[in-house]
Amino acid sequence: MEEEADERPILCERFLEFIMFHFRWVVVVPILLPLSFIFNIAFEVRNRIVHFVSSAPNAHVRKVKYIQEQLKEWSANGRKTKLVNARPGWLTMSFRFPLYKENATKIATDKLFDILELDTETMTVKVEPGVTMGQISRYLIPLGYTLPVLPELDDLTVGGLINGCGVESGSFKYGMFQHICTGYEVVMSNGELNYVVPDSAAKTVKAKQDTSLYYAIPWSQGTICFLVAATIKIIPCKKYVKLTYKSTKTLEEMCSTLTEDSNKYSEKVDFVEALLFDKNKGCIMLGEFSDGPDTQEEVINSIGRWYKKWFYTHVEDLMKKKHKTIEYIPLRDYYHRHSKSIFWELRDIVPFGNNVLFRYLLAWMCPPKIAFLKATTPNILRKMYNRSHVLQDMLVPLETLKDCVELFHDEVEIYPLWICPFHLKSQPGLMKLRDYTQKMYVDIGAYGCTTKKDYHHEKTTRRLEKKVREVNGFQMTYADVYMTRAEYREMFDVTLYDYVRSTHKCLDAFPDVYDKICRSGRR
Numbered sequence: 465m466e467e468e469a470d471e472r473p474i475l476c477e478r479f480l481e482f483i484m485f486h487f488r489w490v491v492v493v494p495i496l497l498p499l500s501f502i503f504n505i506a507f508e509v510r511n512r513i514v515h516f517v518s519s520a521p522n523a524h525v526r527k528v529k530y531i532q533e534q535l536k537e538w539s540a541n542g543r544k545t546k547l548v549n550a551r552p553g554w555l556t557m558s559f560r561f562p563l564y565k566e567n568a569t570k571i572a573t574d575k576l577f578d579i580l581e582l583d584t585e586t587m588t589v590k591v592e593p594g595v596t597m598g599q600i601s602r603y604l605i606p607l608g609y610t611l612p613v614l615p616e617l618d619d620l621t622v623g624g625l626i627n628g629c630g631v632e633s634g635s636f637k638y639g640m641f642q643h644i645c646t647g648y649e650v651v652m653s654n655g656e657l658n659y660v661v662p663d664s665a666a667k668t669v670k671a672k673q674d675t676s677l678y679y680a681i682p683w684s685q686g687t688i689c690f691l692v693a694a695t696i697k698i699i700p701c702k703k704y705v706k707l708t709y710k711s712t713k714t715l716e717e718m719c720s721t722l723t724e725d726s727n728k729y730s731e732k733v734d735f736v737e738a739l740l741f742d743k744n745k746g747c748i749m750l751g752e753f754s755d756g757p758d759t760q761e762e763v764i765n766s767i768g769r770w771y772k773k774w775f776y777t778h779v780e781d782l783m784k785k786k787h788k789t790i791e792y793i794p795l796r797d798y799y800h801r802h803s804k805s806i807f808w809e810l811r812d813i814v815p816f817g818n819n820v821l822f823r824y825l826l827a828w829m830c831p832p833k834i835a836f837l838k839a840t841t842p843n844i845l846r847k848m849y850n851r852s853h854v855l856q857d858m859l860v861p862l863e864t865l866k867d868c869v870e871l872f873h874d875e876v877e878i879y880p881l882w883i884c885p886f887h888l889k890s891q892p893g894l895m896k897l898r899d900y901t902q903k904m905y906v907d908i909g910a911y912g913c914t915t916k917k918d919y920h921h922e923k924t925t926r927r928l929e930k931k932v933r934e935v936n937g938f939q940m941t942y943a944d945v946y947m948t949r950a951e952y953r954e955m956f957d958v959t960l961y962d963y964v965r966s967t968h969k970c971l972d973a974f975p976d977v978y979d980k981i982c983r984s985g986r987r
């Protein structure tokens with residue numbers, strides 16, 4: 465990998481890189497945008513038909529049976545290969561393609577993408593793992609419900625957010641995506657179907673085992689069992705989010721105000737998120753479910769409409785004008801506020817994407833599907849991204865925010881920087897805090913190309929990872945991980961994970977989680 469990052473391109477490669485980077489829109493705008501638009505409409509029509517004829521629950525039973533048969537056949541053939549999900553690499557929400565899938569047996573969890581059941585008495589929704597955040601918000605919000613934690617990008621899947629992790633602006637109150645899940649329907653490597661729920665007063669061996677399994681699944685990257693459905697908590701919601709934008713002038717002000725807002729107002733506030741536009745200037749956004757403006761002076765801003773500015777640029781403009789602003793944003797527009805501009809990644813791909821003319825004429829097809837972009841990224845561009853593109857989410861205790869932002873500034877200096885507080889509960893599993901406490905953490909996300917001269921993909925990332933381990937933080941594993949196996953096991957508590965894997969016959973069936981997330985496991 466070091467070679468890959470060190471590789472300096474020759475002049476003609478540099479020229480090709482330049483052309484491909486700056487003129488990628490030539491493929492994206494006329495081809496990928498219409499394709500994405502047509503795909504989204506076709507998928508939505510399909511989902512409505514499935515919902516109308518209520519075929520999902522029966523189809524679910526059939527699809528799960530097929531998965532069980534696949535696993536029994538693999539067992540009968542002597543368990544010779546490792547098991548992975550069949551979902552192809554180009555569909556996943558990460559920059560890399562999995563190498564560990566190449567000689568593995570692929571289990572058909574990728575056919576599971578329907579919402580199964582809404583239960584307004586227990587206030588839960590049961591969904592298949594391929595269901596996306598876009599699908600869920602489109603289904604639940606018109607019925608007056610939402611997920612307490614609904615990560616922003618439309619194409620993130622329930623299976624990926626549970627077996628990986630998920631965080632968004634409701635997390636300061638409700639924790640990570642795993643914390644809002646009340647039960648998992650899973651198929652073990654021997655083909656056995658099981659529904660696991662946590663039971664703190666478990667008496668029987670089975671209830672104890674299931675509780676351990678429940679806590680071991682998050683972050684395990686599908687190396688314990690196959691998730692075939694998840695039951696997720698829902699909460700009632702309102703039509704709008706009353707969003708208060710507060711500008712901050714120094715990093716100290718950002719850290720102290722964010723700490724106060726995340727801890728003190730948790731009863732009144734439903735969403736907390738911040739953006740830093742440079743080391744000092746930032747904006748904290750506090751959201752509250754609302755029925756709409758109370759007075760005529762208050763404005764509704766439907767930021768999801770195609771002709772509206774990219775959200776982060778809107779926030780930056782607001783901050784230049786006023787110290788504090790309040791807007792009412794339709795709830796679904798709010799949730800997917802970073803989808804239209806793929807956080808700030810689209811500015812490199814379609815540089816004129818935020819131009820007013822483009823917005824009115826063509827942005828109704830935006831955003832391009834990340835999977836289509838991924839499938840069509842040429843190798844030359846991938847090499848360039850390897851050298852200068854940063855993509856890291858570091859989850860660190862809120863009290864270390866200042867130190868960590870300073871380190872990000874020194875190492876990569878990418879703005880905007882995404883800052884999202886989340887409540888880390890005291891629970892067993894890979895993300896366990898060793899002192900058994902619960903704490904307010906914060907996700908610091910850096911996405912984009914760095915111009916730092918001394919940036920080195922591996923060395924810089926390793927320095928960031930070291931700091932994160934020192935402060936008892938965690939690195940999001942969809943991004944490039946350069947830690948060694950020992951360092952990974954220092955960051956994540958593998959006690960329960962190892963125990964569950966050894967008691968559920970996972971060791972010869974699935975790769976170890978490190979082999980899935982380490983850099984050499986991915987291309």
Ligand SMILES: Cc1cc2nc3c(=O)[nH]c(=O)nc-3n(C[C@H](O)[C@H](O)[C@H](O)COP(=O)(O)OP(=O)(O)OC[C@H]3O[C@@H](n4cnc5c(N)ncnc54)[C@H](O)[C@@H]3O)c2cc1C
Nearest residue numbers: 662663664672673675676679890891892893896959960963
């Ligand atoms: C050698 C070895 C043998 C083991 N043998 C067994 C065994 O026989 N039986 C067994 O069940 N585990 C066994 N374990 C697993 C062990 O009990 C712990 O689950 C594991 O060590 C992780 O500890 P922890 O500190 O992360 O979890 P802890 O916080 O110690 O929790 C232990 C267990 O309690 C339950 N639990 C904790 N918090 C909650 C909560 N908030 N709500 C509901 N339930 C909760 C979970 O089942 C969890 O696995 C073994 C582990 C090892 C290394």
Ligand SMILES: NC(=O)C1=CN([C@@H]2O[C@H](COP(=O)(O)OP(=O)(O)OC[C@H]3O[C@@H](n4cnc5c(N)ncnc54)[C@H](OP(=O)(O)O)[C@@H]3O)[C@@H](O)[C@H]2O)C=CC1
Nearest residue numbers: 549556557593615621623624627628629630631685686691
């Ligand atoms: N706001 C947020 O929180 C964001 C989070 N992300 C990250 O993106 C990832 C989610 O992307 P997405 O494309 O949806 O998921 P992926 O397909 O990338 O899946 C992520 C991991 O979960 C495993 N997995 C997925 N489905 C199942 C299943 N049904 N059973 C068992 N294991 C499963 C995959 O296993 P396998 O390797 O076998 O396919 C893979 O290791 C997460 O890791 C998340 O952290 C990205 C952007 C934003």
Ligand SMILES: CC(C)=CCC[C@@H](C)[C@H]1CC[C@@]2(C)C3=C(CC[C@]12C)[C@@]1(C)CC[C@H](O)C(C)(C)[C@@H]1CC3
Nearest residue numbers: 557558559806807809834837838841855857909911
């Ligand atoms: C915790 C949070 C909020 C994470 C946000 C992560 C996003 C910013 C990531 C997820 C997938 C992601 C890595 C991706 C890309 C940018 C950053 C993304 C969108 C892009 C689109 C960059 C351009 C690349 O050519 C390519 C198309 C391969 C990737 C695809 C995945």
